[in-house]
Amino acid sequence: MKMNHIGIMVGDMNKAVEFYTKVLGLKVIMDNTQVIEERETAIGRMCIAVFGPGFKGFNIAHLVTTDGIGVELFEMKDRQERHPVDFSRIGIFHFCLQTDDFESVIERTKAFGGKVRMDIMRYHPEDDSKPAKMVYLEDPFGNLFELYSHSYKETYAVEYE
Template sequence: MPAVSFSHVGITVADLDRAVEFYTKAFDLYLLMPPSEVLQDNSAIGEMCDDVFGAGWGRFRIAHLSSGDGVGIELFEFPKTDDSKPPFDYWKPGIFHFCLQDSDLEERVKRIEALGGKQRMQQVRYYYPDQKPYRMVYCEDPFGNLAELYSHSYELTYSSGAYADDA
């Protein structure tokens, strides 16, 4: 079987409107579907949500965005969403970040910070100092979700053995 393609990632936020503004402006994502309300009912989407969330979820708001290469980001706002930032428990099981690619990391970080996010690392780092221009940096959105940024594709960065002593 061939490798699967990545479709989208879902992110829960405390303020959907602010998140849509952040993600469309900080990362230039396309807004596919503006914030919309989903209700617990007998519709196809209502029944799908029953399967995922269980009985009694009631309602939520959702927006759909897309990256330049067609990978989606679903933003969710639930009525009981706590507006506190999640703890950075990187050692616990689960997804702790997602990664986007941009050749101009420094300018992208400035935009992220101007929109209420922050650079988590002290500086943009090079995988192969003095050899290749492959760079990376971790940032946070205004809600505490981690976004890693790469200057080059995942394949280029790791096909050369980024952690090998002889790289």
């Protein structure tokens, strides 16, 4: 199994594309496109099945990480209410990106309207041979994401291969 893409709801598509490209370094592969409710195309029928009839349309943009994972940004026409993160709710509550430019990404996140949710943490502060760092951040729309300095395997494996 491989990760293919994630979908993220945003409140302002132009601001979101700017944040995800300039702060996180993602590349746009399909720019902001308007989707309307219609039944003539496969995409139209799929959107009705997912969002329900009467969804009023949305804007979508497709971005990609340097390792090829897709990020779909959705700006719904009729659902612009920001919801608080409810940690008692079952389901996905964040995504994680890895970077070699750890501190700069944190600074750009703040500069472009995002938030830093915690101090930078090292998973193994007692072991200098395991320098992995992490931090939780927020995009300008309240979507949580985690930032890693090392791969998932390097961060958690008992022994690096």
